[in-house]
Amino acid sequence: MAIQSIVRCENYDQETLDAAVTRHFETLNVKELLHPGIRVLIKPNLIAPKKPEAAATTHPNLIRAAANWLRQSGVENIVLADSPGGLYTAPVLDHLYTVVGYQPLSDVLTLNRDVSFQSVSCPEGYVNRSFNLISPLPQADLIIDMPKLKTHAMTRLSAGIKNMFGSIPGLQKPEMHYRHPDIEDFSLMLCELCRLTAPTVTLMDAIDCMEGDGPTGGNPRHLGLTLASRDVFSQDWFAATLCGMNPEDVAMLRIAKEKGWLQPDEIIQVGDEPVFADPPFVLPKTSSIDFTGSLPAFLRKPARAVMGKVLKPFPKLNKDRCVGCGKCAESCPAHIIRIENHKAVFTKKGCISCFCCQEMCPMKAISVKRHI
Ligand code: SF4
Ligand code: SF4
Known part of the structure; x- marks a missing residue:
């Protein structure tokens, strides 16, 4: 059973967001996870130097609301960390924090400038037996995954699972693309990385989302929701339905379901009535006329190899x-x-x-x- 908390928010007004986060975290009983001296990591989507109104990055006011709640609950050690696209250096991070509006958050949390990384083993990994992770992740006791709901040119959906790809430092991310050029392998890698990093809570910014050529080149699309769950896979499935997608068309979600990492029938909605995008989100132009998701797993790769030549x-x-x-x-x-x-x-x-x-x-x- 996965509790899916839903709170409507029409805009990024700070008081409204503070109240929304309180409702979410009470619903999910997040307080039971806290203990004295706990180190909490907030993992936003800091993909590129885009202003909040571009809807490419997690809005700073929602991050502030999460930090406010944590501080009111006695948590003092809160770090915000992400490895954006491109170079991963302290000056690059400083530039991004300024453009995306995160610099003022330094009064409630620490903005990470440590660009070291650690190798973490993934013994059950099918595609990767270890991952290099930015250091603040393995050092944290509790991770709050804070994605922005977007379409994505390669993975179709960018939400909680895909957001954890920012755990890989800098230009090692393009290397992962090169090692796993097939979408099924890449998606399985993303799922395994998400299971390894294991965000405790996923708090999603689905107020102003992105449709079209996401994750950075699309257009803002208002949905007016905040979502939270302790089960990132189930929440991504639910979020895909809100966008008007068939979750089975998102390789990450199809794989997670096949592996038993999510049970769509066991999602329990709590809170406000959800808002379903009507019309559905515009998909990226890269979305292939891809029917391979409906084929048995062993036929997908060869089918895509044939289709790929023309499509x-x-x-x-x-x-x-x-x-x-x-x-x-x-x-x-x-x-x-x-x-x-x-x-x-x-x-x-x-x-x-x-x-x-x-x-x-x-x-x-x-x-x-x-x-x-
Ligand atoms: S295509 Fe875009 S990223 Fe590449 S050099 Fe031109 S402006 Fe820069
Ligand atoms: S789409 Fe092709 S050209 Fe662009 S980054 Fe990937 S491999 Fe390079």
Whole structure:
């Protein structure tokens, strides 16, 4: 049984959010998890230097509401940490904290500037037997996963499970894409990483979400909800239905269900009536005409290999928008982008269609192209 707490919030007014978090945490009995001296880590979505109104990052006021509740409950050691896309250095983190509006949160929590990482073993891992995690994660006693609800060019949904990918330091994330170019393998890796990091509570910002070419290049979409659960897999399943997606079309969720890591029939809704997106969220242009999710597991890879030849999406550059900043080249796991004459140049051979380049482009200069 997974309790799904739902509280409607039409905007990011601080008092409203403080009250919402109190309702969520009382419903989930979070107080029973606290003890003197506990170290709490808040893991937001800090993907890129985008202002809160772009709806790409977790809103600072919801983070403040969580920190306020923790402090009122006697918790003193609260750290906010995430590894964004691109480089993971203290100056990069400082820049991001400023742009996304997290700097003022330093009166209620500590903004992480430690960019070390630790190898943590994952003995039951199918695709990875160990993961390198940013140091504040393994050092924490309790993790609050705070995703932003978004569509995603590669994984279709970005919520609680995908948010934990930010546990991997800096440019090791594109390496993971390169090691697992197939969406099923990549999604299984994400599920295993999420199980390893094991967020205790997932508090989701689903007030102003993102639809279309997420996780950074889409458009804001108002849903007006905050969600919380102690079961991140079940909550992501529920969130996918709110967006109007079939959760079985999200490889992470299909895999988690097949592995027995979530039971959709056992989700109990508590709190306000949920809001279902009508019309459904616009999906990213990369969303393939992919029917392989309905095939038996052993047929999916070969089917995708055949389909991929004709349906595989590739990045396409809008030269007029490109400013030659090189962020796409920096994040490309296949190293097939170079900068010439202040413009990005792509080599199609070797592209694994991960769309890290599109995710990191600050100018929305990269779109999606298909052969047909
Ligand atoms: S495509 Fe985007 S990320 Fe790449 S160099 Fe041009 S502006 Fe920068
Ligand atoms: S060019 Fe873009 S989509 Fe292709 S491998 Fe590089 S980052 Fe991924």
